[in-house]
Amino acid sequence: MVDPASFDRFAVEYDRFVELEGNTGWLVGLGLRGERALDAGCGAGQAAVRLAEGFDEVVGVDLSAPMIELARRKRARSNVEYRVADVFAIEDGGFDLVYSHTMMHHLPDYRAGLEHLKSLVRAGGTVAIVDNVSDRWPTPPRWVYLLGAWLGFPRQLARRGIRDAWFEFRFWHSRPWLEHLASDRYLSRSQFREVYDDVFPGAQYTDVGFALAMRWTAAG
Structure with a gap:
């Protein structure tokens, strides 16, 4: 495992x-x-x-x-x-x-x-x-990170451009990263x-x- x-x-x-x-x-x-x-x-x-x-x-x-x-x-x-x-x-x-x-x-x-x-x-x-x-929360729930990614996307798009902002948005939604955060x-x-x-x-x-x-x- x-x-x-x-x-x-x-x-x-x-x-x-x-x-x-x-x-x-x-x-x-x-x-x-x-x-x-x-x-x-x-x-x-x-x-x-x-x-x-x-x-x-x-x-x-x-x-x-x-x-x-x-x-x-x-x-x-x-x-x-x-x-x-x-x-x-x-x-x-x-x-x-x-x-x-x-x-x-x-x-x-x-x-x-x-x-x-x-x-x-x-x-x-x-x-x-x-x-x-x-x-x-000692361990913030998953929705906290996902909401932050959605709310932060327009700002990151303006700062970094579509390629990097989209990468970061997808990273916040990736299963291994969310499982890690849950640990x-x-x-x-x-x-x-x-x-x-x-x-x-x-x-x-x-x-x-x-x-x-x-x-x-x-x-x-």
């Missing part, structure tokens, strides 16, 4: 979807630079290549082999290493930046994942995490702040609409 949480079934389509959505704006705005960065749940490498502009070495980690294959083929850089691995298997640590974008809600133990990412950052380094939140379980904004405040005292937050972004600097 295919795991609905897996990205393997729609890796190519999801890569294009992420390119259209452009999910690295908040990260780029932080202006972080250093020697080593980790992108936990890197997908096809969109954020990893942006990190490669400011860090000497970037490690991108993802469970999905098809996503890592795409990253290696489309976004290879001399200072980026892509690994097919569970984030809990990363033990080399000492990163100046530990970054994750919309990966945390896929972990079976959310808090343990946060603690592990925290353990990988060096003194004075930064942990930066973005994850989906939902205040009304997700999100924290509310208040739950997010509660657990992150506990693990990362003094963390700073930015509301990015569908998600909350957290930035925390380890004591030097």
Whole structure:
């Protein structure tokens, strides 16, 4: 039986979807630079290549082999290493930046994942995490996504043209993507702040609409 949480079934389509959505704006705005960065749940490498502009070495980690294959083929850089691995298997640590974008809600133990990412950052380094939140439903029903796709189509058509807008509209309606979304379980904004405040005292937050972004600097 295919795991609905897996990205393997729609890796190519999801890569294009992420390119259209452009999910690295908040990260780029932080202006972080250093020697080593980790992108936990890197997908096809969109954020990893942006990190490669400011860090000497970037490690991108993802469970999905098809996503890592795409990253290696489309976004290879001399200072980026892509690994097919569970984030809990990363033990080399000492990163100046530990970054994750919309990966945390896929972990079976959310808090343990946060603690592990925290353990990988060096003194004075930064942990930066973005994850989906939902205040009304831990798992939003299918109709929420479909309604959003219908309501957003005219705007996307004006912004991107018929080809890309139609692709995105169809992607929102695709069975593998909807089955994946049905396997997700999100924290509310208040739950997010509660657990992150506990693990990362003094963390700073930015509301990015569908998600909350957290930035925390380890004591030097």
